[in-house]
Amino acid sequence: xxxxxxxxxxxxxxxxxxxxxxxxxxxxxxxxxxxxxxxxxxxxxxxxxxxxxxxxxxxxxxxxxxxxxxxxxxxxxxxxxxxxxxxxxxxxxxxxxxxxxxxxxxxxxxxxxxxxxxxxxxxxxxxxxxxxxxxxxxxxxxxxxxxxxxxxxxxxxxxxxxxxxxxxxxxxxxxxxxxxxxxxxxxxxxxxxxxxxxxxxxxxxxxxxxxxxxxxxxxxxxxxxxxxxxxxxxxxxxxxxxxxxxxxxxxxxxxxxxxxxxxxxxxxxxxxxxxxxxxxxxxxxxxxxxxxxxxxxxxxxxxxxxxxxxxxxxxxxxxxxxxxxxxxxxxxxxxxxxxxxxxxxxxxxxxxxxxxxxxxxxxxxx
Numbered sequence: 001x002x003x004x005x006x007x008x009x010x011x012x013x014x015x016x017x018x019x020x021x022x023x024x025x026x027x028x029x030x031x032x033x034x035x036x037x038x039x040x041x042x043x044x045x046x047x048x049x050x051x052x053x054x055x056x057x058x059x060x061x062x063x064x065x066x067x068x069x070x071x072x073x074x075x076x077x078x079x080x081x082x083x084x085x086x087x088x089x090x091x092x093x094x095x096x097x098x099x100x101x102x103x104x105x106x107x108x109x110x111x112x113x114x115x116x117x118x119x120x121x122x123x124x125x126x127x128x129x130x131x132x133x134x135x136x137x138x139x140x141x142x143x144x145x146x147x148x149x150x151x152x153x154x155x156x157x158x159x160x161x162x163x164x165x166x167x168x169x170x171x172x173x174x175x176x177x178x179x180x181x182x183x184x185x186x187x188x189x190x191x192x193x194x195x196x197x198x199x200x201x202x203x204x205x206x207x208x209x210x211x212x213x214x215x216x217x218x219x220x221x222x223x224x225x226x227x228x229x230x231x232x233x234x235x236x237x238x239x240x241x242x243x244x245x246x247x248x249x250x251x252x253x254x255x256x257x258x259x260x261x262x263x264x265x266x267x268x269x270x271x272x273x274x275x276x277x278x279x280x281x282x283x284x285x286x287x288x289x290x291x292x293x294x295x296x297x298x299x300x301x302x303x304x305x306x307x308x309x310x311x312x313x314x315x316x317x318x319x320x321x322x323x324x325x326x327x328x329x330x331x332x333x334x335x336x337x338x339x340x341x342x343x344x345x346x347x348x349x350x351x352x353x354x355x356x357x358x359x360x361x362x363x364x365x366x
Contacts (some may be wrong), residue, residue, distance in 0.1 A: 014261070018309045019302075022270025023259045028254065030277035031247035036102075037278075038285065039240050045231055048102040049224050052095065053216040054241065055248040059209030067206040069107045078265060079203060090191050091211025094217070098179045100221070108174025114155055116178040118148055121187035122308035124264050132194060134263065146304030147269045150297045154276060157293035189264040190257060203254040266312060269305045273298060 032051075039045035067076040079087075104113055123142060128134040195204040220228070231237065258267050278300050282288040 004358050015309050018258065018262045018266065019270070019306060021254065022305065025251060025254050025258055025267065026271045026274040027277055028247045028251040029271055029274035030281065032244055032251065033274065033278045034281050034285065035240050035243075035244040035247065037282075039237065041286070043232065043237055043240075045227075045229065045237060045240075047220075047224050047227050048099060049216055049229060050228055051241065051248070052098050053220050053242050053244040055252060056095075056209055056212035056216050058249045058251075059252060060208075060213045063202050064203050066208045074200070074203065076206070079207065080190070081307070083207075087207035088100065090188060091208055092215055093184045093191075094188045095183045095212055095215040097188055099219070100184070102183035104174045104181065106174070106179040107170040107177065109171070110246060112171065112175050113178050114151065116175055117182055118151055118272070119179055119182040120185045121148075121265065121268050122187075123183055124189055126269055127186055127190040128193070128263065128265060131190060134265075137311055139307060140265075143304045143308035143311065144265075144269065146307065147272055147301050148304075149188060150300030150304060151272055153293050153297035153300060157291040157297065158279075160291060160293070186264075187309065189268065191258070193259050193264040196256040197261045202259070204256060207254060211365050213232040214296075233265070262309065262312065266308055269301075269308055272305075274303045276301070325349035 036051065037049070062074065065077065067074070070076070072078075101113065101117065125134075125140075125144070126138065129136065192204055255267060258270075276294055278290060279294055283290050
């Protein structure tokens with residue numbers, strides 16, 4: 001009976017919500033990847049910083065404006081006055097993480113990017129343990145291992161399907177960029193978890209809009225001005241930029257929501273399926289070869305993600321409230337203290353004393 005009740009708690013709406021929202025985040029990442037690949041492959045457009053700039057501008061217009069019209073200590077001016085240098089560093093980490101991983105594709109192989117990008121997960125776990133005092137059980141590490149096995153199956157399927165994309169022009173440089181990007185992603189994600197759980201989602205997105213727009217504009221002007229000038233603008237290209245910006249804006253809006261109800265580690269496990277969604281779409285758009293290993297990989301990753309979410313929900317549920325039982329004692333509060341000494345948290349009182357005990361509990365709480 002107890003095991004049945006615990007199972008109902010573990011397979012609850014909270015777990016289901018984390019799984020669903022995590023996969024929505026994964027689909028949005030897939031949307032950004034597919035549109036970028038379509039622009040690069042069909043229209044020779046390689047402007048990752050311009051694409052990021054559009055997203056940061058949207059964050060600036062929406063969330064920084066919200067902060068600007070707030071009153072009290074949570075308005076834009078007070079946040080800049082108190083924490084501007086911290087958000088300046090966070091914005092730099094976020095912008096460069098996006099740029100370095102995209103840039104790495106020019107120098108190393110797809111397999112290397114997929115494998116080394118998973119380095120984000122142990123870094124996030126380490127930073128969460130050190131800075132957020134997160135607690136992990138053995139099953140958390142087992143869950144992570146299961147997810148990484150799923151990634152291994154996906155990489156194996158890519159190799160069998162011939163999606164290695166060459167040896168890379170400078171594999172050492174490319175692999176180094178992926179690892180640095182993974183480290184910066186981890187710093188950004190753990191900082192995001194702290195902010196959305198202790199401050200607010202609006203503050204995180206608003207300040208990211210300020211500094212992300214600034215950094216991406218400077219970097220775009222320096223590094224991408226020639227690529228932007230060479231873009232052949234037409235209706236399809238403009239539409240692809242819009243789709244990318246909408247997917248990225250949706251990703252940045254949804255990710256703090258998922259992190260707040262779970263953790264940065266949980267989200268990073270969930271988005272491992274993004275490459276698989278891209279592969280499934282690529283079968284129709286880019287003539288990728290289908291492999292049964294893709295299905296196996298998806299099942300394994302989702303299983304690991306589900307297990308991690310169940311274990312996390314199980315250790316974060318609040319303890320049960322002491323039960324109040326009705327039988328007769330004149331001083332229920334005194335009796336409760338006596339019972340605690342005997343290891344019994346229940347209190348017994350006669351009919352009519354419930355109002356009295358309720359008043360005492362409320363006075364103790366306040």
